[in-house]
Amino acid sequence: MDDAYNVQVTAGESQDVDGLEQMMALKEADTFVVADIWGDMKGGADGLFDRDTRLLSRFVMTAGLARPSRLSSGISQDNVFFTAHSTNRPLPPMGGRSAPAGVIHIERRRFVRDRRMFERVRMVNHGVEDVLLPVAFDFAADFADIFEVRGSPRGKRGTQEPPTADGRRVTFEYHGVDGKSRSSCLAFSEPPARLTASRAEFMFSLPKGRTCDLYIECGVGPCEAPDEARFRLYAVQARVAMRTRRRRGASIRGPRNPRFNDWLDQSRADVALLTTDLPTGPYPYAGVPWFSTPFGRDGIITAWQMLWLDPSLAKGVLTYLAARQATEFSAFQDSAPGKIMHETRAGEMSALGEVPFGLYYGGVDTTCLFVALAGAYLKRTGDLTTIRALWPNLLAAVGWMKDHGDINGDGLISYQRAAETGLSNQGWKDSEDSIFHRDGRFPKGPVALLEVQGYAFAAWEAMADMARLIGDERQAEWAARAGDTRALVEERFWMEDEQFYAIALDGDGKQCRSIGSNAGHLLFTGLPSRERARAVTKRMLGAEFRSGWGLRTLATGQARFNPMSYHNGSVWPHDTAMAAAGMAQYGERRAVALLLGEIYAAATHFEMRLPELFCGFERNPGEPPIAYPVACLPQAWAAGSVFLMLQAALGVRIDAIERVVEIDRPLLPSGIDRLNLNRLRVGEGEVDLTFQQIGADTVVMPRRRDGPVSVRTLG
Template sequence: MDDAYSVQTTAADAGEADGLERLMALKDGDTFLVADGWGDMKGGADGLFIHDTRVLSRLVLTVGQARPSRLSSGVSQDNVYFTCHSTNRPLPPMGGRSAPAGVLHIERRRFVRDRRMFERVRMANHGVEDVLLPLAIDFAADFADIFQVRGTRREQRGTLAAPAHDGRRVTFAYDGLDEVRRTSCLAFSEPPARLSGSRAEFMFSLPKGKRCDLYVECGSELCDQPDEARFRLNAVAARLAMRTRRRRGASLRGPRSPRFNDWLDQSRADVALLTTDLPTGPYPYAGVPWFSTPFGRDGIITAWQMLWLDPSLAKGVLTYLAMRQATEFSAFQDSAPGKIMHETRGGEMSALGEVPFGLYYGGVDTTCLFVALAGAYARRTGDFDLIRTLWPNLIAAVSWMKDHGDVNGDGLIGYQRGAETGLSNQGWKDSEDSIFHTDGRFPKGPIALLEVQGYAYAAWRAMADLAATLGDERQAEWAGQAERVRALVEDRFWMEDEGFYAIALDGDGAQCRSIGSNAGHLLFTGLPSAERAKRVTKRLLGAEFRSGWGVRTLATGQARFNPMSYHNGSVWPHDTAMAAAGMARYGERRAVALLLGEIYAAAAHFHLRLPELFCGFERNTGEPPIAYPVACLPQAWAAGSVFLMLQSALGIGIDAIAGTVEIDDPVLPAGIDRLNITNLQVGDGRVDLAFQQMGNHTVVIPLRRDGPVSVRTVR
């Protein structure tokens, strides 16, 4: 996302594909933890982070001076627990015979709750003799800022205090250059035989057939003594909190085959994991580990993906972003009055202004998307109380679009970063090499991106629709502005010889004639004519875009095409989902079902958890998709993709104002013969729907209807 602050990790920090060890993540609120498959943290791309600061950078467990032999590990499907099962290697002699390998079972079970890591190390002796078990835990806390962990160099740092320790606890402290003291505490339920500022050594006497437990906690505040009761109490609370988040809104169940349902459950659990309940309401953070914070664009698109099932996310996102709407000009923050934020951060480097992301507005599309989501939310819920509350923010947002977003004065929204510290490209493809001419040259600014004009069109349409309900006399003005944007895009971006839209216009108004997936987002907004939409769809479904695992971000044969790049040929699930939803707007439901099937096949190879992106190599029989080494996993708009694609394939439109659910020519993906939707709220009513494959058609049957809800089918 932030091209100026790219991730610096080794291949071993990446995914499990190609035999590499994948990192595993837990999250609760503004706290997240990343560790390897053993549960160890080694100070690379891992650690325990609180508010963008790593408060525990090392935690490595050894048994008999060796790493245990791992049997299995993973995160529970509800994303609450990490568990690693392992066994011992041969233990050194302890006053007698050495214990052979494979007689001890070591289980590490861990979760995160309330700014704290809780862990239980359970050791069981399955041998025929008693065992003396030497166990050691090496640890450290470097208090590195998240941007340091990602590879940004700092000329100066604050002061790291020497660790202090007593019988069962070690406390760490760091005095930052921002004059904030940051602390953390690591505590054990049993007193170590030896304890220093970096290592705890234990000696457990383990009779045959018996087990014992060691409880470990780490948080930013002084730890109470860990024990079984604290572990159990907080584990129950963590699971209940996650269950509450997962059960918001309507639910989906597929056929009897559990695989598809497992994907739905995993995706819903990933959205729930990344959602933080803020004072303004639930907000889906972008992704772990690098983007576990509110992002404007990511939050809006994730909320839009989930809108038909769970409108509470959209309400939380709109409310939060409205409170952080810019009110002044700042080149460093890339802000102007009315603009909606791109990103916010809480670490030391952001506080000091070493990076601009403490509260950063360098996203050209977020303001338009904010307005468009408000319109979609109003149609979906009929909640005009919220719209009236947000009306001043919406007016300020469209004022920014007109007065400051139109940097060239040509009626199009453009960008050029305000300071060298900001993002050079400010659409969703924000890596520095993602926008270029057909010969590979980078365009001069300001740049007007294709999809951003579509978002602007949707925003003006939304304001006109909202004004009609609220009685605002500017309805006609805003509707006219939407049509002017439509005409400009059709005139200036369309390439008749290519049958496609240019990816952008440069500062001279010349087309950047690269062929990219951005046109799929334009379809999502409904801007193109039906004839041009058909031509764009045909090309997006062709071999130059379709990898067999989804739609590539850039067509093959284009300058800078690279299937291993971040934005120039990779596959992003949310990008494919947006394109599919755009095709569905123009009646291409079978294409949506086809792409949904491809994304499902990719998810099956990623343990049913879609990463932020993966490589865009062509699909070959019997071979899995190729992982992108440092993709966020989980990632919010990747997890939400399946729900947007299902809505599009099923042709579901919800109008709470009219109290209707409209089903337009539904199609189920291949291999899925039925799908049930339960507890779908429409205004003051609720309805359950069953979709069933009948020959060559998919039919919908309302199973339960409570309140004033009507279901209409369209063919």
Template sequence: MDDAYSVQTTALEAGGEPEALDQLQALKAGDTFLVADGWGDLRGGADGLFHNDTRVLSRLILTVGQARPSRLSSGVSRDNVYFTAHSTNRPLPPIGGRSAPAGVIHIERRRFLWDGRLFERVRMSNHGIEDVLLPLAYEFGADFADIFQVRGTRRDKRGTLHAPTHDGRRVTFAYDGLDGVRRASCLAFSEPPARIGATRAEFMFSLPQGRRLDLYLECGVGACDAPSGERWRCNAVAARLDMRTKRRRGASVRGPRSPRFNAWLDQSRADVALLTTDLPTGPYPYAGTPWFSTPFGRDGIITAWQMLWLDPSLARGVLTYLAGRQATEVSAYRDSQPGKIMHETRGGEMSALHEVPFGLYYGGVDTTCLFVALAGAYARRTGDLDLIRRLWPNLIAATDWMTQYGDSNGDGLIDYARAAETGLSNQGWKDSEDSIFHRDGRFPTGPVALLEVQGYAFAAWQAMADLAMLTGDDRATEWAARAERVRVLVEDRFWMEDEQFYAIALDGEGQACRSIASNAGHLLFSGLPSAARAQAVTRRMLSAEFRSGWGLRTLAKGQARYNPMSYHNGSVWPHDTAMAAAGIARYGERGPVAMLLGEIYSAASHFSMRLPELFCGFERQPGEPPIAYPVACLPQAWAAGSVFLMLQGVLGVKIDAIEGTVDVDTPALPEGIERLTVSNLSVGNAVLDLAFQRIDHHVVAMPRKRGGTVRVRSLR
């Protein structure tokens, strides 16, 4: 992701202990997201209410009797719609001769996001034996900080932050940016405060014994309507129905007697739904909260690919959106050339002013190849050649980029070197500045040709050859020959016979960077290696060098720069493990994939069934949980989608809507899971269910329901 290393070092070097992102709670709806602590408070750190990469509410702290209440519990609902915090009062000061001891007032703080707004209800219930006068207050503020400021980027100048104004039960915040845009937000209460100012609203509620009262508030961009119970309920229904629709897109997977495994599936599906925004071009999975709640090219493509066999609508939305933002000009600042697919887009002030290049940034060397490869996979999965024909000019432009710009030195390999100092120094998925190096730890000179990118290029040329055959283009043979040329080059120049493994990259002088890294797993995913070499890579990746017991490390133990606490040099990324597992499955191995799926499942169980972006790569110890990485995104799209890609691999399912077939090749199930059912799987005009069951040490697949025409073939 963009400037990942600076996120890491800023958070860890800012002084003292950063508040771990896995201790914060996130909600998202469209281009609005909220990050708060366990009480539901915003305290001006990595938290806040954000809209279009701007923090429109930076402070919101609830106090009861001039003290923070005692928290009982808090969390986000399983469907990711509601955040609820339960707390109780500390001893209240005497007011009018009456006081209340601690623990008699139950305070439920329940909130959700919808239509660019935060809706919150504070429900106060008196469980004491006397009536209570309850003093309650909110502290608030809006700094309109750009997302990059919140992440730690310093600015020499800012625009004008206006003093808040209020009218009795409503506070308005405003900021005039240096980009000439006025940004405004509003905070409103359902009840008029006893006292209100620019930063604080104070209430005094008379709460009879055994009774309850509700206070509603709303906050969002622009003007606020008067909050009320009716508005809260109506918008809550809309938010929940929208999430339900997203979660039910496509097919579903369930284990009939596996409640914990089902909880992981449900949480993962809900996290993908949470991060998916319905854009005019279709659904798009944003990368993750809090730092990456925006469309990313690479992340969107891989998440869509993970979900492709179950829900092709994500791939359609991703392909359409990215085609509309394909580069048409050369820009060193944006790292763009004609035909290149974007890396990320941002909507904040700093991006608009070009203080950072990420307003529309193209510094990803792999995204263009992945775009073409996903188009080919989508066409086979759905038979939707109408979309392919509409995207054909974009696909041709992408392949032109691969030959004219992606291969800067004409050696047949896709490479990168950032065009401006403001861009990313490394432009593959491992984009931290220390992630690509020689065996002795030296950083390579550019341009750098990454191993996995050549696999993506191989897949892209194969996809174009296949699509040409399907659409009647006469260049199929030419593109198939390009794929074969890439395969030969990789096998010749990246393979290290003495290591029985592939080098992570070639440097600008054509020398191999002989580090042993998980990038080879992505090469397996593309299907480029020979069967013998794939077997050798698989054997090493399943060794203790890579396997932590919680998944695969990004870098093998013993390598220069190995650090299990690093961002890319020894940590475990669930999506990385899933890509490798899917690659292993591509070569017919099911047992190792089931094992890796079981390990990732075990890790998920220690993260409340919500996989973070990454976690530390320390070896698994009996009775101990995996060690969290303190500033990992949570939730994160391709982490959430990992289980579904691994399930496809372990079940051996391959869908071809062009041929009207579903192949099931030697399926397996993870240990402890005896049955799985895939329901409402659409293939062309057909719909079917597939039940997988372990019988006498074998797993069999049984079609349960069919509508339309499709052939299910068991391959062994």
């Protein structure tokens, strides 16, 4: 993600790193909550957020004047509920008697719906005597912008009104420097014995064997009165909405491997959690907590990972990004006509221009990826209606590639930030130290990244393919540009002595001869010759890249290699997945199965939820992968990685225009002997397929076929 974010969180939140590893997140639309494993928020990097503003910054529960003893906690597999189970510590004497520890079960159950957090605190007395249980909640609302929470300093803040307490509720209000007023409300189903602007105190009488429930709501004000009926109603709505998102498109499962199925289920649930249904269609937000917003690059790649199973994501992403395509020049926004958005934010700091991310275009690769995804979407769906509607946007995008993306006039797409407030590096490895020469020096700009040229090649090819179906006469021109891009990359980026591609060219056209995983993305686009693809694959499968848990972003021995860094030696699941899918295009099915097995092994140590990244230390027997302390979890393109890798391993190619599913030399990952692919929609037809391991071979068997779709096996 953005280098500005990464630097600030590692500097500003270092004191809370251990806590961040244990944060629990829930999301619905533009609202999310981050809390610790007890369910508490302490005013650090946690809280209840809506549209990039923190509505609740502190919410800490005590029972009997102390934090309860935690028994267990976690997120439900469908990502709807957070539940924490705990029990009381010894209670203070009440009426001459005190209850011992461990007699009261306390359950906190929470979900997010309709721009608010719903919580039920259930207390059950399992002791042999009646108990008086004092419970208290300390709370606060600071209305901090998400960039403020991340560590960005502000010269001026708005005015916060004193909270007002009224019976069972407290209302918070903030008048921003941007002229907008923001309010939130915290309400309880029972009147507290004492309620102030920052604390609610209760005294619950719990007869032995009895249960008592307290319902709580917090969100955009004003508050309704919480009760059991509202909790149940909105819980059902939240679960139904999540189920609807999870069931879009085709499904894939392995019937005899529960752990592998758990990974598939968790990954699909994470993509569903992060997907927000916008007026333009579903859009996968990048990640919780820091990137719960539409990102161009992340949305496109996640949609591409899921394209074979659920094309609706790609349509939603393309339509949303087209509606926000740049039409003018702005150094602050790093925009130019035709460029596709990198990021959008809704908070006060973005609205005031304190940060440029309200609508920011500083991603050099997003425009090329937008065009390439459109071509892949058309082939997958045959949806000419959508492509025709997007055609002016696609023409504007390739116009940017030709007129503004080629800064050096050498036929390559390059970048140099237009303002100091923007990102210094503008590819997917956007931390400030991720692009460098062999000796560690940073390159002078404008910089032409290796993988971006691959995306441009894929974009020109996609335009040529779409033009043939649309009837645009420029088909030959765009095909020629694809060929020219391929020739330039092979000539200028290839390092014969390394048998590998340089990570970038600097502003003087000199190679940045670092050895990085960017070459795997080039394989994904199909640009390299078969001979060079084999050389790249061989090196990427060697020990300098393979950690045993996936591929490192930078080869060991490079000048800035650090397995604990953000981009210089860590493992990003989506990066490994794209490299694996690229290898598969050149027939390397066993390499894909190998890497899929490694990523699966890593997932088993992360409770089947892959983080944004983890450290690139070498895998040792009996030891887990080492977490990166402030990685987003969940994160969209990490969750989508398993599906891209499975498509690559199974050799599935779908052409809805020809109404055919091609299966090219499928290979199941180790330990998986059967996979069922159900409800695969191809044009007006639908098919169910089973992939079965028989001896040394994997065979595919159609189980059901409706409508005009054929299955063709190759090899």
